[in-house]
Amino acid sequence: MSAPTAQNAATTGDAGNPDSARASLEALRTEIAKAVVGQDPAVTGLVVALLCRGHVLLEGVPGVAKTLLVRALAASLELDTKRVQFTPDLMPSDITGSLVYDARTAEFSFQPGPVFTNLLLADEINRTPPKTQSALLEAMEERQVTVDGTPRPLPDPFLVAATQNPVEYEGTYPLPEAQLDRFLLKLTVPLPSRDDEVNVLTRHAQGFNPRDLQAAGVRPVAGPADLEAARSAVARTTVTAEIAGYVVDICRATRESPSLALGVSPRGATALLSTARAWAWLTGRDYVTPDDVKALALPTLRHRVQLRPEAEMEGVTTDSVITAILAHVPVPR
DSSP states (O other): OOOOOHHHHHHHTOTTOHHHHHHHHHHHHHHHTTTSOSOHHHHHHHHHHHHHTOOEEEEOOTTSSHHHHHHHHHHHHTOOEEEEEOOTTOOTHHHHEEEEEETTTTEEEEEEOTTSSSEEEEETGGGSOHHHHTHHHHHHHHSEEEETTEEEEOOSSOEEEEEEOSSOOTTOOOOOHHHHTTOSEEEEOOOOOHHHHHHHHHHHHTTOOTTOTTTTTOOOOOOHHHHHHHHHHHHTSBOOHHHHHHHHHHHHHHHHOTTEEEOOOHHHHHHHHHHHHHHHHHTTOSBOOHHHHHHHHHHHHTTSOEEOHHHHHTTOOHHHHHHHHHHHSOOOO
């Protein structure tokens, strides 16, 4: 089914219609697929994060199109995007901006940093020291940055998509728990299947240039009005007391697991409920089911728990612990 473009929606007056917004957001998969082969779960996760006003941590080895994925999403949504390559010598002001003296006016003026955008791609966020990592905390949580005592609001929508390499730890600074908890979702970006990898090479042999998305045919299929209409519709999605109780039971089970040193906090429970509502709406329903909660449990909770050292030595993973909990917590009827 073909979805209306953002421009068409604006001219027909459907940009604020929830059904039109859902169709436009569904069309993102097709549009992003013009640049990125596969990775549907990561695309869905980024859309869910936008609907929930959350942020995403993308984890995958180098070369699996994490950066290209975020750029293609921004191009498909007609949103502004900026990229910051995190390095050991990056300063907080390199992200937030700073005051610059203007000799002509003899005054200081504020020069905005790259954080003043809609989609901020924080590449290899774990390669910069904690002081610079913390510069993002206020931006992610408060949607503003404070420079020289003056708070400055960020654009809306605003999403941080941070990437990190899971296999290279030399010269890196692991994200502290407080900052990990600020990410709504942690999405794993796996290596492609053989067929997908052949498709990637075929595209490159035919002249595909990942730096020129316009030449690849990526066009805006949704806009800020669609996103706002979708957010309003998600906020109206029904959550019963039984579903709320199910979310709480899952999160409480993580706190009692013998394999975990740290379980999910109430903030994590709120995040799981929020992502389940967004997923329910995206799939065409105005109410949340237990399957919606299960579908978003791993990406929403995997970075909010911490394994005990002995469990880690035995090869236990956070995903396996959460999967086992989902299998044992009673599902409401």
